[in-house]
Amino acid sequence: MVTRRGTRIRLALGVWGVLVSQVFLYPGVEDIVAALGGGGTIRAGMWFLVAEFAAFVAFASVWGAASDAVGRRMPLAAAGALGGAAGYLALASAPALGFPFAAVLVVRVVGGAATIGAFSLAITALADLAGGNGRNMGAAGIAIGLGAALGSIIGGRLADADPLYPLYAAAGTLLAVAVLFLTVSEDLPSGDRLGVGDVLGRLRERPTLTVPYAFGFIDRMTAGFFALVGVYYFRESFGLDAAGAGLALAAFFVPFALLQYPAGVLSDRIGREIPVVVGSICYGFGIIAVGVAPALWIALAAMIAVGALGALVSPATMALVTDVASVETRGAALGGFNVFGSLGFLAGFLLGGTTTASAGYLAAFVVVGLSEVVIAVVAARAVWRISESTYS
Template sequence: MGFVGKPLPKARVNPWRCYHQNIQEEIDLSMAERDQAAMSVSSREGLLVPALIVGGGILLTMLPVTMIVPALKELVGVRFQVGAFWVHAFVSTSLIGATLFAPLAGAIIDRNAGRRRVLVAALVGNSLCFVALALAPTFWMLMMARFLEGIMHITALSAWMALGAELSPGGRSGRMMGALAGMLILGITVGVPLGGVIARASVEGVFWAAAAISMVAALFSLLLRHRRPESTRPPGLKECLQVVHANPWLLLPYAYTFIDRLSIGVVVSTLTLYMTDIMALNPAQRGVLLSYFLLPFAFLSYPFGRLSDRVGRGWMMATGTLLFGLVYMSYGYVTGDTMRLTMMLSGVLSAAMFAPSLAICKDLSSREYYGVVFAGYNVAGSLGFMIGPLLGGGLLVTLQHSLSRIEAYRWTFVVVGSFEVLCALVSLPFLLRLIRSGRIK
């Protein structure tokens, strides 16, 4: 009790000891920051080679898709003596196979730790399908091989995208997905003239060249060593197929890619006819004019993906789509140099939408479900590309009953462009909710 009133003794403080302790803490913190920065640089360098492999693989995988376009009539119509309807059906058959099989393909990709085995098998299978297309003795065997080729292609492309998403650093997925988007569009762009050059020497050589390129892509994928951590439990098939149902926010990027591919489907069909019927352009001139669209699309996807990491993806995707829709509506009113400028602007705005939409898919999904998520993204795009030519042709034929030919073209482009505008306006409140919640930038 006698100690209650006594003050506690003051602790002695050595100022020199405190000074040296603070200095040591600063040194330790500086070393930790330096080590962390060094690890970050090392990590980036370690991901560079796998990223280049994935980008190059996507380029090789996409080349055969459009290589057959320049010789489509000779490869199908002339060879098997079938009409224009069946030539168009040949194109759609691949998309039907891809659409039907994509959910299962995504689940298979995610069930495989590392995903490389599925990728190699799909690319080898794709190569064999092109061999079957070259050797098919009847039209119906040709269509069966085409159906299987669509399955193999969607599996390979979804696997490449899943691997690319794995390589995306946290918070910086825009640049990676933008680079992959650029390689995808570049493959589509280069495939058309490459197929034309091969077809001049040998029409059926296009199929054999496509088979060789797919096999090269399979061999190229063997260079990839990046694997998913072994501690990650592969999801079950039922879990994979329920991913999109459990995460309805994925419908936002899916809707954007559906509308964008639908619009591009109208470009490669109805706009090409407009260039022929109204602008009186020959095939070479039409190809050059379309390149004004596709080249900016390909080369600006990476810069826009990188920009989305800084300024945000939601606003960029919605703004790019809105402006693209407005430009699209003007197609029937421009000619000459103005049309070239319009095509270039369309390519720029498409890149501004495409790269962020891929990055949003990655942001909204977990690592173990990338295969399913990107398979769904590819399905939405394939459906849009398949419906686009049918919609454009249907609108054009219907409008020609009451309007002149040029007015029918103009209103077709106005209607399709309005879909882009509506997509941006309707989705904007939902994108704002995602941005406020912090799930996307």
């Protein structure tokens, strides 16, 4: 008999696998894009990442609403993982087939539309489990962080060996994730089974969701910023290769991963307001500290601190969604959170890439860091109201 803890571990492993596959590409994105015919500029890297996340934005809520309507998560999640694996294999074959870079971007869109189903539905299935929303979102968070940490370290080494190796590794990982999802027992909460249109309609009746969505947008914007600009920054400013840039990203992702679960449990006990609001303000200033660091070791120390602060914010923000959403709309609500998160990634790529190209790295770090501070200050009262209504 599979216990709730065992189901939580399997789902977290699935989330971890999806993130590993995605982040394999980040440390060597400059080399991968060049191998696929896009050149080695930051703008080419920006569009390569934007293409995938544009599909994330378009399809995250669709997958969630579909799973709410049919009452099943895992078969759809497995299908998404298989589609994502096929997308990575197509990318790896692009040079041999003579695909132009425009076709590569189209493949990224199709693969992203599939991959977001695996990612979003695995997180939703975690939210379906009893035992505390903060605990479950903490499990998702630690899986995300560890996946990103391992992916950044191994992905950099793979890219230094051959720019196409991260693509093959991503495809193999997603195939394993698809198999894993098919072994997970469903644990959906009881509630009315609604059509896709009804699910999305009920979401519109809960404007309070805009609060965690706004935080999710800004938080993911900073992650997208580090995935693109952070890699170029460490490689150009400190002379690192892809493997070194991967280790620099890991300085953020390791503490981000290890502290997610205890931070989620903490938010169940003390409420969401302190982790979300105070944590976001400190997180924003930490990002700026990375950009002004005069030496590599200082930048890495700042990355570690930023990772720890991000761990404080992330599970509490996701838990706010499950605090507000009804059981019938939870899949679509978390899908919506991932839509805003993917929009945040897009904004991080676009804002970071264009600001860096026009005004330099320091300006980009300041703009992104202050964005995190501003959203925390503006939305603080709303977070307090949600937390009080949940725990009163």
